[in-house]
Amino acid sequence: MVHILEDVSNNALPKLAKAAQALDFNSIGIKDGTIQLGDMASVAQDLAAANGVVADASVDMGKIGDTHIPQITEAVQQGRSKFKELASLTDAASRLADVLPKMFDLDSSEGSSSGPRTYLVLAQNNAELRATGGIPTAWATLTIDAGKISMSTFGDPPRNGLFSQDEAASVLTAEERNLFSTKMATDYPDINFTPDFPRVADIARQIWHRAGHDGVDGVISVDPVFLQRLLKVAGPVTLSDGTVMSGDNAEQRILNQIYIDTDTQAEQTDFFTMAASEIFTHVLKNVDGKNQQLVQTFQKSVSDGHLYVWSAHEGEQQRISGTTIAGELQSNPAHSVTGVYFNDATMGKMDWYLKREVTSTYDKTYPSGAKQYTIHIKLTNTADAAKVNAAPDLLRGYDHNGNPRTGEIETVLYVYAPDEGRIVDWTQDFDQFAVHDGLTVGVKTVTLRPGESFETMVHVLASPAANENEMILRQTPLVD
DSSP states (O other): OHHHHHHHHHHTHHHHHHHHHHSOTTTEEEETTEEEETTGGGGHHHHHHHHHHHHHHHHHHHTOOOOSSHHHHHHHHHHHHHHHHHHHHHHHHHHHHHHHHHHTTOOOTTSSOOOOEEEEEEEEEEEEEETTEEEEEEEEEEEEETTEEEEOOOBOOOGGGOOOHHHHHHHSOHHHHHHHOTHHHHOGGGTTSSSOHHHHHHHHHHHHHHTTOOOOSEEEEEOHHHHHHHHHHHOOEEOTTSOEEOTTTHHHIIIIIHHHHOOOHHHHHHHHHHHHHHHHHHHHHSOTTOHHHHHHHHHHHHHTTSOEEEESSHHHHHHHTTSGGGOOOOOOTTSOEEEEEEEEOSSSSGGGGEEEEEEEEEEEEOTTSOEEEEEEEEEEEOOOHHHHHTSOHHHHOBOTTSOBOSSOEEEEEEEEOOTTOEEEEESSOOSEEEEETTEEEEEEEEEEOTTOEEEEEEEEEOOGGGTTOOOEEEESOOOO
């Protein structure tokens, strides 16, 4: 252990200290609508070198067994835990320092920038759940030229770029068609039935290009939760229709109130696209000097799934892959992930009233080294039947015969077992078991009347290859 600490002290800490000086909140943020990264590009190599040392140290620490002296054993265990945290931090910092200057057209390491970047931005609507958040109601482009941000007005998705039923069979895999139907390519609200955001982004990029638009350098996903958090930093804004949006009310106004106040889809969509456009414009003009809050907002939104990024540049995407912001299905048995995702089947905007509680608890370790966990899932329809039934039909949605619903919420639940793991047992039967990209998936449709709840416990087994790495639980993003 002393040799490990010596190696880190000599070969990692000096580089980390240098990087820390370059990566402070005074130099990273947005000023006058321009992204600033300070000296991030200049410390990318130092961070990569330090990350290599720390990662090796974390592995070596994991190989140190227990001793006959409890105090030393406890010290080793604490050191092992801290090195895991440090390795995760240096890995993320190294990746970001490598890709962000390029993605924001601020990479001057070669003496000139890499050229302006244009990204397709999807604004997801969590009032109608999809696995990655909600239906992608509004689409826009964001262009970054030497850090300077310009954004088009959000508008309707380009329906003329959608694939036909026959084309969908070749665009989607057999596993995707089995789990999510061909709608994932033929209907824009359903392209994110899959929880694998890189797949969502690629399909969206193809649709955008097929509609006659220029190619894009990547795809970014945001939602009203992220927008409300940005307003916490930038301050309230009065929209062009007189609506005041703030860091306290934006989610409710966008995801619920508009569906109570208006009864046509055109009005609702127009409000969503207007709100997204005007909030972004307001934020870009009002975050100067608020770097620390802005960085913390981005960090929190990445960690809980309200901000995803995919790069069309293969090298950059490889660096993003494996991080939370990538939003991808994890196929790495050494880092086990259990996924719990939801797709709305109500065909309305009732998911504002769906309370979701998903937790995981460690159970036991088998002689093989495989760990078992209990996934507890509880869904509750919190709607007031009288109030929602007085609202427009588009809020309540429609049943499979096209009739307006009367307050029920229909949800499709997907439980993904860890890579090289499995679903052991469950307290509520699944409707279907399937395989998606090598991962076992249990599927169940749940329908809840106002006030009703559904509860299940699912035991999952992680691969022995995970060793001491604890399982990570990922789920469809929650509304604050």
